[in-house]
Amino acid sequence: MGDRAKGTTLDETVADERKGRLTRDGIRIHDLADFAGMNRAGRLAATILDDIAEHVVPGQRTSEIDRLITDLIEQAGAKSATIGYKGYQHASCISVNHVVCHGIPGDKKLKDGDILNVDVTVIVDGWYGDTSRMYVAGKLGRKAERLIQVTHDALMRGIDAAKPGNTFGDIGHAIQSYVEENRMSVVRDFCGHGLGRVFHAPPNVLHYGRPGTGPVLEEGMFFTIEPMVNLGRPETKVLGDDWTAVTRDKSLSAQFEHSIGITAQGNEIFTLSPADRFHPTWDI
Numbered sequence: 001m002g003d004r005a006k007g008t009t010l011d012e013t014v015a016d017e018r019k020g021r022l023t024r025d026g027i028r029i030h031d032l033a034d035f036a037g038m039n040r041a042g043r044l045a046a047t048i049l050d051d052i053a054e055h056v057v058p059g060q061r062t063s064e065i066d067r068l069i070t071d072l073i074e075q076a077g078a079k080s081a082t083i084g085y086k087g088y089q090h091a092s093c094i095s096v097n098h099v100v101c102h103g104i105p106g107d108k109k110l111k112d113g114d115i116l117n118v119d120v121t122v123i124v125d126g127w128y129g130d131t132s133r134m135y136v137a138g139k140l141g142r143k144a145e146r147l148i149q150v151t152h153d154a155l156m157r158g159i160d161a162a163k164p165g166n167t168f169g170d171i172g173h174a175i176q177s178y179v180e181e182n183r184m185s186v187v188r189d190f191c192g193h194g195l196g197r198v199f200h201a202p203p204n205v206l207h208y209g210r211p212g213t214g215p216v217l218e219e220g221m222f223f224t225i226e227p228m229v230n231l232g233r234p235e236t237k238v239l240g241d242d243w244t245a246v247t248r249d250k251s252l253s254a255q256f257e258h259s260i261g262i263t264a265q266g267n268e269i270f271t272l273s274p275a276d277r278f279h280p281t282w283d284i
Protein backbone atom coordinates (compact mmCIF):
# COMPACT_ATOMS: atom_id res chain seq x y z
CA MET A 1 0.00 0.00 0.00
CA GLY A 2 1.39 3.41 -0.92
CA ASP A 3 1.59 6.23 1.59
CA ARG A 4 -1.57 8.22 1.83
CA ALA A 5 -1.27 11.96 1.74
CA LYS A 6 -2.86 13.11 4.96
CA GLY A 7 -4.01 16.23 6.63
CA THR A 8 -5.33 19.56 5.54
CA THR A 9 -3.15 22.58 6.11
CA LEU A 10 -3.91 26.20 5.32
CA ASP A 11 -1.90 26.31 2.13
CA GLU A 12 -3.63 23.17 0.89
CA THR A 13 -7.16 24.52 1.08
CA VAL A 14 -9.31 25.37 -1.86
CA ALA A 15 -8.97 28.93 -2.99
CA ASP A 16 -11.75 31.31 -1.91
CA GLU A 17 -13.27 31.66 -5.35
CA ARG A 18 -13.91 27.89 -5.55
CA LYS A 19 -15.68 27.55 -2.19
CA GLY A 20 -19.25 26.31 -2.27
CA ARG A 21 -19.02 25.74 -6.01
CA LEU A 22 -20.76 22.81 -7.67
CA THR A 23 -18.84 21.08 -10.45
CA ARG A 24 -20.54 20.33 -13.78
CA ASP A 25 -21.36 16.91 -12.32
CA GLY A 26 -23.09 18.54 -9.35
CA ILE A 27 -20.32 17.68 -6.89
CA ARG A 28 -19.87 20.26 -4.12
CA ILE A 29 -16.45 21.78 -3.44
CA HIS A 30 -15.93 22.34 0.30
CA ASP A 31 -13.59 24.61 2.26
CA LEU A 32 -11.32 24.22 5.28
CA ALA A 33 -14.06 24.86 7.86
CA ASP A 34 -16.09 22.12 6.16
CA PHE A 35 -13.17 19.68 6.57
CA ALA A 36 -13.22 20.45 10.30
CA GLY A 37 -16.95 19.72 10.47
CA MET A 38 -16.53 16.41 8.65
CA ASN A 39 -13.67 15.44 10.94
CA ARG A 40 -15.88 15.86 14.00
CA ALA A 41 -18.73 13.85 12.49
CA GLY A 42 -16.43 11.17 11.09
CA ARG A 43 -14.55 10.80 14.37
CA LEU A 44 -17.78 10.25 16.32
CA ALA A 45 -19.03 7.59 13.89
CA ALA A 46 -15.66 5.80 14.05
CA THR A 47 -15.50 6.03 17.85
CA ILE A 48 -18.92 4.43 18.11
CA LEU A 49 -17.77 1.56 15.91
CA ASP A 50 -14.72 1.21 18.17
CA ASP A 51 -16.87 1.15 21.29
CA ILE A 52 -19.25 -1.59 20.17
CA ALA A 53 -16.45 -4.00 19.27
CA GLU A 54 -16.43 -5.88 22.57
CA HIS A 55 -20.18 -6.37 22.37
CA VAL A 56 -20.00 -8.33 19.13
CA VAL A 57 -19.97 -11.83 20.59
CA PRO A 58 -21.85 -15.08 20.01
CA GLY A 59 -25.29 -14.97 21.66
CA GLN A 60 -25.66 -11.21 21.21
CA ARG A 61 -28.73 -9.95 19.34
CA THR A 62 -28.07 -7.41 16.60
CA SER A 63 -30.89 -5.31 18.06
CA GLU A 64 -28.78 -5.02 21.26
CA ILE A 65 -25.84 -3.72 19.28
CA ASP A 66 -28.14 -1.20 17.59
CA ARG A 67 -29.53 -0.13 21.00
CA LEU A 68 -25.97 0.52 22.19
CA ILE A 69 -25.28 2.59 19.08
CA THR A 70 -28.46 4.61 19.60
CA ASP A 71 -27.39 5.35 23.19
CA LEU A 72 -23.83 6.31 22.21
CA ILE A 73 -25.12 8.74 19.58
CA GLU A 74 -27.45 10.33 22.11
CA GLN A 75 -24.75 10.55 24.79
CA ALA A 76 -22.55 12.40 22.31
CA GLY A 77 -25.31 14.95 21.70
CA ALA A 78 -25.44 13.93 18.05
CA LYS A 79 -28.19 12.59 15.80
CA SER A 80 -28.62 9.39 13.83
CA ALA A 81 -28.85 10.00 10.08
CA THR A 82 -30.62 6.70 9.44
CA ILE A 83 -33.52 6.88 11.94
CA GLY A 84 -36.36 8.27 9.85
CA TYR A 85 -34.37 8.09 6.61
CA LYS A 86 -36.81 6.81 3.95
CA GLY A 87 -38.74 5.13 6.77
CA TYR A 88 -35.71 3.28 8.21
CA GLN A 89 -36.07 3.00 11.99
CA HIS A 90 -32.65 2.06 13.35
CA ALA A 91 -29.34 3.80 14.15
CA SER A 92 -27.34 1.19 12.24
CA CYS A 93 -27.47 -1.36 9.50
CA ILE A 94 -26.13 -4.75 10.60
CA SER A 95 -25.46 -7.16 7.77
CA VAL A 96 -24.62 -10.72 8.79
CA ASN A 97 -22.88 -13.33 6.56
CA HIS A 98 -24.62 -13.38 3.16
CA VAL A 99 -26.38 -10.07 3.82
CA VAL A 100 -24.65 -7.56 1.54
CA CYS A 101 -25.91 -4.32 3.14
CA HIS A 102 -28.90 -2.62 4.82
CA GLY A 103 -29.44 -5.52 7.23
CA ILE A 104 -32.06 -4.55 9.81
CA PRO A 105 -31.06 -5.08 13.47
CA GLY A 106 -33.29 -7.73 15.04
CA ASP A 107 -33.80 -10.45 17.61
CA LYS A 108 -31.66 -13.13 15.99
CA LYS A 109 -28.60 -14.02 18.04
CA LEU A 110 -25.11 -14.01 16.57
CA LYS A 111 -23.52 -17.44 16.26
CA ASP A 112 -19.88 -18.42 16.57
CA GLY A 113 -18.10 -17.60 13.32
CA ASP A 114 -20.69 -15.10 12.02
CA ILE A 115 -19.18 -12.14 10.22
CA LEU A 116 -21.04 -8.86 10.17
CA ASN A 117 -20.84 -5.34 8.86
CA VAL A 118 -22.05 -2.55 11.13
CA ASP A 119 -22.77 0.73 9.32
CA VAL A 120 -23.36 3.94 11.28
CA THR A 121 -24.05 7.45 10.06
CA VAL A 122 -24.22 10.34 12.53
CA ILE A 123 -24.99 14.02 12.15
CA VAL A 124 -22.79 16.41 14.15
CA ASP A 125 -23.50 20.14 13.80
CA GLY A 126 -25.16 19.38 10.47
CA TRP A 127 -22.25 17.31 9.09
CA TYR A 128 -22.66 13.62 8.16
CA GLY A 129 -20.11 10.99 9.22
CA ASP A 130 -20.68 7.62 7.51
CA THR A 131 -18.55 4.55 8.14
CA SER A 132 -18.85 0.80 8.37
CA ARG A 133 -16.57 -2.06 9.13
CA MET A 134 -16.53 -5.82 9.64
CA TYR A 135 -16.72 -7.69 12.93
CA VAL A 136 -16.59 -11.34 13.79
CA ALA A 137 -18.54 -13.11 16.54
CA GLY A 138 -16.23 -15.70 18.04
CA LYS A 139 -13.82 -17.56 15.83
CA LEU A 140 -13.11 -16.25 12.34
CA GLY A 141 -13.18 -18.90 9.61
CA ARG A 142 -10.47 -19.09 6.96
CA LYS A 143 -12.62 -18.14 3.96
CA ALA A 144 -14.27 -15.33 5.86
CA GLU A 145 -10.89 -14.01 6.95
CA ARG A 146 -9.68 -13.88 3.35
CA LEU A 147 -12.88 -12.15 2.24
CA ILE A 148 -12.56 -9.54 4.97
CA GLN A 149 -8.88 -8.94 4.24
CA VAL A 150 -9.45 -8.52 0.50
CA THR A 151 -12.42 -6.19 1.06
CA HIS A 152 -10.47 -4.05 3.51
CA ASP A 153 -7.47 -3.85 1.23
CA ALA A 154 -9.70 -3.08 -1.78
CA LEU A 155 -11.14 -0.09 0.07
CA MET A 156 -7.66 1.14 0.95
CA ARG A 157 -6.54 0.78 -2.68
CA GLY A 158 -9.57 2.80 -3.73
CA ILE A 159 -8.65 5.47 -1.18
CA ASP A 160 -5.06 5.52 -2.47
CA ALA A 161 -6.44 6.36 -5.93
CA ALA A 162 -8.51 9.26 -4.52
CA LYS A 163 -6.47 12.36 -5.34
CA PRO A 164 -6.83 15.47 -7.49
CA GLY A 165 -6.49 14.77 -11.20
CA ASN A 166 -7.53 11.12 -10.91
CA THR A 167 -11.08 10.17 -11.86
CA PHE A 168 -13.82 8.24 -10.09
CA GLY A 169 -13.23 5.50 -12.65
CA ASP A 170 -9.68 5.21 -11.33
CA ILE A 171 -11.06 4.53 -7.85
CA GLY A 172 -13.51 1.93 -9.15
CA HIS A 173 -10.83 0.28 -11.23
CA ALA A 174 -8.39 0.07 -8.31
CA ILE A 175 -11.04 -1.71 -6.25
CA GLN A 176 -12.41 -3.99 -8.95
CA SER A 177 -9.08 -5.14 -10.31
CA TYR A 178 -7.80 -6.05 -6.84
CA VAL A 179 -10.97 -7.92 -5.89
CA GLU A 180 -11.07 -9.87 -9.15
CA GLU A 181 -7.36 -10.72 -8.96
CA ASN A 182 -8.35 -12.43 -5.73
CA ARG A 183 -11.19 -14.30 -7.47
CA MET A 184 -13.95 -12.50 -5.58
CA SER A 185 -16.63 -10.22 -6.98
CA VAL A 186 -17.61 -6.58 -6.57
CA VAL A 187 -21.29 -5.82 -5.95
CA ARG A 188 -22.65 -3.50 -8.68
CA ASP A 189 -26.07 -2.80 -7.20
CA PHE A 190 -24.90 -0.40 -4.47
CA CYS A 191 -22.34 2.36 -4.51
CA GLY A 192 -20.64 5.04 -2.44
CA HIS A 193 -21.87 8.62 -2.52
CA GLY A 194 -21.05 12.26 -2.04
CA LEU A 195 -21.90 13.57 1.44
CA GLY A 196 -21.33 16.61 3.63
CA ARG A 197 -24.27 18.56 4.99
CA VAL A 198 -26.40 15.93 3.25
CA PHE A 199 -26.40 12.14 3.53
CA HIS A 200 -26.39 11.17 -0.13
CA ALA A 201 -25.24 13.59 -2.84
CA PRO A 202 -23.60 13.30 -6.27
CA PRO A 203 -21.58 11.50 -7.41
CA ASN A 204 -22.40 7.81 -7.30
CA VAL A 205 -19.05 6.30 -6.34
CA LEU A 206 -18.91 3.02 -8.23
CA HIS A 207 -16.63 0.27 -6.94
CA TYR A 208 -15.82 -0.92 -10.45
CA GLY A 209 -14.85 0.94 -13.59
CA ARG A 210 -12.29 1.85 -16.17
CA PRO A 211 -9.27 4.09 -15.58
CA GLY A 212 -9.69 7.68 -16.74
CA THR A 213 -13.48 7.56 -16.89
CA GLY A 214 -15.99 9.53 -14.82
CA PRO A 215 -15.66 12.93 -13.14
CA VAL A 216 -12.19 14.25 -12.29
CA LEU A 217 -11.48 14.50 -8.55
CA GLU A 218 -10.93 17.96 -7.14
CA GLU A 219 -9.77 19.30 -3.81
CA GLY A 220 -12.76 19.90 -1.54
CA MET A 221 -14.90 16.97 -2.71
CA PHE A 222 -16.34 14.80 0.10
CA PHE A 223 -17.58 11.27 -0.55
CA THR A 224 -17.69 7.73 0.76
CA ILE A 225 -16.01 4.65 -0.66
CA GLU A 226 -17.75 1.50 0.58
CA PRO A 227 -17.08 -1.57 -1.52
CA MET A 228 -19.18 -4.69 -0.99
CA VAL A 229 -17.33 -7.86 -2.00
CA ASN A 230 -18.81 -11.34 -2.41
CA LEU A 231 -17.02 -14.67 -2.23
CA GLY A 232 -19.32 -15.89 -5.00
CA ARG A 233 -21.20 -14.05 -7.72
CA PRO A 234 -21.91 -10.31 -7.60
CA GLU A 235 -25.71 -10.42 -7.95
CA THR A 236 -27.89 -9.32 -5.06
CA LYS A 237 -31.58 -9.26 -4.26
CA VAL A 238 -33.58 -7.23 -1.76
CA LEU A 239 -35.80 -9.16 0.65
CA GLY A 240 -39.50 -8.54 1.28
CA ASP A 241 -38.71 -6.05 4.07
CA ASP A 242 -37.56 -3.72 1.23
CA TRP A 243 -34.17 -3.13 2.89
CA THR A 244 -32.12 -6.30 3.44
CA ALA A 245 -29.89 -6.96 0.42
CA VAL A 246 -28.46 -10.48 0.16
CA THR A 247 -26.24 -12.35 -2.27
CA ARG A 248 -28.38 -14.31 -4.74
CA ASP A 249 -26.08 -17.31 -4.46
CA LYS A 250 -26.01 -17.07 -0.61
CA SER A 251 -22.23 -16.59 -0.64
CA LEU A 252 -20.57 -14.57 2.12
CA SER A 253 -20.30 -10.81 1.62
CA ALA A 254 -18.15 -8.16 3.30
CA GLN A 255 -17.98 -4.35 3.26
CA PHE A 256 -15.87 -1.52 4.65
CA GLU A 257 -16.71 2.18 4.37
CA HIS A 258 -14.81 5.40 4.96
CA SER A 259 -15.88 9.00 4.43
CA ILE A 260 -13.04 11.03 2.88
CA GLY A 261 -12.25 14.51 1.61
CA ILE A 262 -9.98 15.32 -1.32
CA THR A 263 -7.01 17.54 -0.37
CA ALA A 264 -4.40 19.22 -2.58
CA GLN A 265 -2.06 16.29 -1.93
CA GLY A 266 -4.44 13.35 -1.87
CA ASN A 267 -7.13 12.79 0.69
CA GLU A 268 -8.04 12.93 4.32
CA ILE A 269 -9.99 10.06 5.91
CA PHE A 270 -12.63 11.50 8.26
CA THR A 271 -13.61 8.15 9.76
CA LEU A 272 -10.24 6.75 10.90
CA SER A 273 -10.60 4.55 14.00
CA PRO A 274 -9.19 6.42 17.04
CA ALA A 275 -8.53 3.04 18.73
CA ASP A 276 -7.05 1.55 15.54
CA ARG A 277 -9.81 -1.08 15.43
CA PHE A 278 -10.98 -0.53 11.86
CA HIS A 279 -9.62 -3.87 10.75
CA PRO A 280 -11.53 -6.66 12.56
CA THR A 281 -8.47 -8.65 13.51
CA TRP A 282 -7.21 -5.78 15.72
CA ASP A 283 -7.48 -7.99 18.81
CA ILE A 284 -6.58 -11.34 17.28
Ligand code: MF3
Nearest residue numbers: 082085088093102119121130
Ligand atom coordinates in the same frame (compact mmCIF):
# COMPACT_ATOMS: atom_id res chain seq x y z
N1 MF3 B 1 -25.04 4.16 5.80
C1 MF3 B 1 -25.53 3.64 4.54
C2 MF3 B 1 -24.59 4.16 3.48
O1 MF3 B 1 -23.44 3.84 3.57
C3 MF3 B 1 -26.93 4.04 4.26
C4 MF3 B 1 -27.90 3.41 5.17
S1 MF3 B 1 -29.46 4.03 4.83
C5 MF3 B 1 -30.42 3.14 5.86
O2 MF3 B 1 -24.88 4.92 2.62
F1 MF3 B 1 -31.56 3.73 5.83
F2 MF3 B 1 -30.47 1.90 5.43
F3 MF3 B 1 -29.91 3.15 7.05
Ligand code: CO
Nearest residue numbers: 130224226257
Ligand atom coordinates in the same frame (compact mmCIF):
# COMPACT_ATOMS: atom_id res chain seq x y z
CO1 CO C 1 -22.38 5.46 2.78
Ligand code: CO
Nearest residue numbers: 119130131257
Ligand atom coordinates in the same frame (compact mmCIF):
# COMPACT_ATOMS: atom_id res chain seq x y z
CO1 CO D 1 -22.76 3.77 5.58
